[in-house]
Amino acid sequence: MKYDINKLTLDEKLNLLMGDGAWKTSSANGKLRQVVVADGPSGLRKMYGKSETETETATAMPTLSIVASTWDEELARLDGATIADDCIEHGVDVLLAPGANVKRTPLNGRNFEYLSEDPYLAGTMARGFINGVQEKGIGTSLKHYAANNREIYRLSQSSEIGERALREIYLRPFEIAVKAQPWTVMCSYNAVNGVLAAENGYLLKEILRDTFGFEGLIVSDWGAVYEAFRSVKATLDLRMPQDKRHAEQLKEALDKGYITMDDIDYCVNNVLKLIEKAETAEKKIETTKEQRHENAVNIAKAGMVLLKNEDNILPLKNSGNYFVAGGVAIDPVIGGIGSALVQTEYKQKPLGELLAEKLPNADIQSSENPHINTWAVRRRAYLAYLKNSLVKAYGKDAVIIGVNGEEEGESFDRRSIRLEKEYELIIKEFAKYNKNIIVLLNVGSAIDVSPWIDDVKAVLYTGFSGEGINEAAASILVGETNPSGKLAETFPICLYDTYTGEEVGNGFVESYTDGVFVGYRHYDKYDLDVAFPFGFGLSYSKFKYDNLRIEKVGECDYKVLFDVENISGIGGAEVAQLYIKEVFPMVERPEKELKGFKKVFLKAGEKKTVEIELNYRSFAYYLTPYKRWHVQNDIYEIMVGASSRDIRLQKSVKIELPPETQQSQINKNIAE
């Protein structure tokens, strides 16, 4: 290592274990280069002031929920690489992203920052993002470790989770993503099973470092450290932001023998390694601002999900006459609130204008008043708007309405998963006079569409797609882009169909009594209908699945092959998904679990063979008494489909492992 720990005094060492202010590491009296960190997951947010909006401008990328619904690890990588160029330009060494927490409830205010309700998808996409950032010489911070699945009470509440659910669901995305060796992992605010994540030696040392093989630095979430010495004992290396008491507290703990010099040196060494990485990494900006914007648009195009398209009302026709309504179609929400908020200089054009450019022969009119969201309290203005717009929209071929839900952001949760009341009303009102309603769902997370879904012909989930949202939506609406996104989270029929409903814990404890039955695993278990299932998304093309073959290539390794054919006249991409079910399990197991996927691009009429590999971990569950991954000798259904509720091909395999092989897995950390 470049830096000699022995050249640091005790005070310098202790200061190195906390930030210098909020966004950089200590210089140890000028001896060391300072590492600059900044948020976040939807683009760079480098602060220069105290208020949330006092940040340098950067490319506002789609939020991670949209990145996840591309189901394309390469695009996650591109997303990361694009943000990394902004980091280099702004002198930032470590980007505080990605967030990989599993979406347990659609109410979580920060769901837009996270990837999926499925741990395999979340982990895979997080890995792609980390690789993209770090290949550019910028570090990442995989967060929020662990079990931070809602915002309310995030500072106080303990997530009480059984070992099996912890390992199979909540830690699994981290286990997968850590294979990319993020420079840092950020612990969460909450406690897990009664011990604060920042002090949780079991989670930080035993699992993250010793079992998952994490080699980097553990940083606290901002203000997550409570008792300094307990964090150091748990191998949390860096407390953020600066807290003047930190060094004093550690010195006292050292004197009392609560921690040793070795404990301190262990953390100091990790900080020194981070500094060295930041200093030696090769950093080169490879994109112009315009190219970064293009990347934002392209990821948004691939991540938006077409949920409904009755009578093929989309794409819009060049000869049509259309009306564009709803404030968010003019001034859309590009991201959520909090540390993921990005200030962009990019001024996007209103949707109506973009549509008019793309469909020169069409007649496209838009409503004039942009901000319906604020009209919730200005009812008269709202009614005037409505009347005015209804008159203009009368007799049009179709009406396109951009709608929004409750505010989504950090430190609070949504209270409901319905749209803003005014938006539900607007859809209903327009639907009275026009049968062809096209809704753009400008929301960051799952929405209850039941009050109005039967009144509309088409729904495009645009999510919070960053500064390219209108361009991407327009491109899909006119058919320039064939939609290929698929939901990375279920849209339940209503909140009460979710396991947690309105429950939020009591401020001290939240019991994860749903165990491993999270997301689609829950709806499958109770055989619940959903509005739009996990993995669902329409295309303008049609795909046919055929010819499933399963080849055994190792003791518990299989190669799954099948054909996907584009049987339409238009090129497109399909996300083929592979799920596994154990048929006669000895423990409760989900009806199906995602174990592989591939996004295939197919020209009109083209057919391709898709190959997905399975291994021991694809079949295993966490065997709590023996603390290991276990594959039961049994029959397993291999299901291939277009969504979790649209299985097209199915075959079973019988696994017969000799007992010695099963035993040999003890204590082995088998890669996926």
Ligand code: BGC
């Ligand atoms: C958030 C983190 C963020 C940090 C720094 C915290 O409140 O939970 O996600 O990286 O602040 O802004």
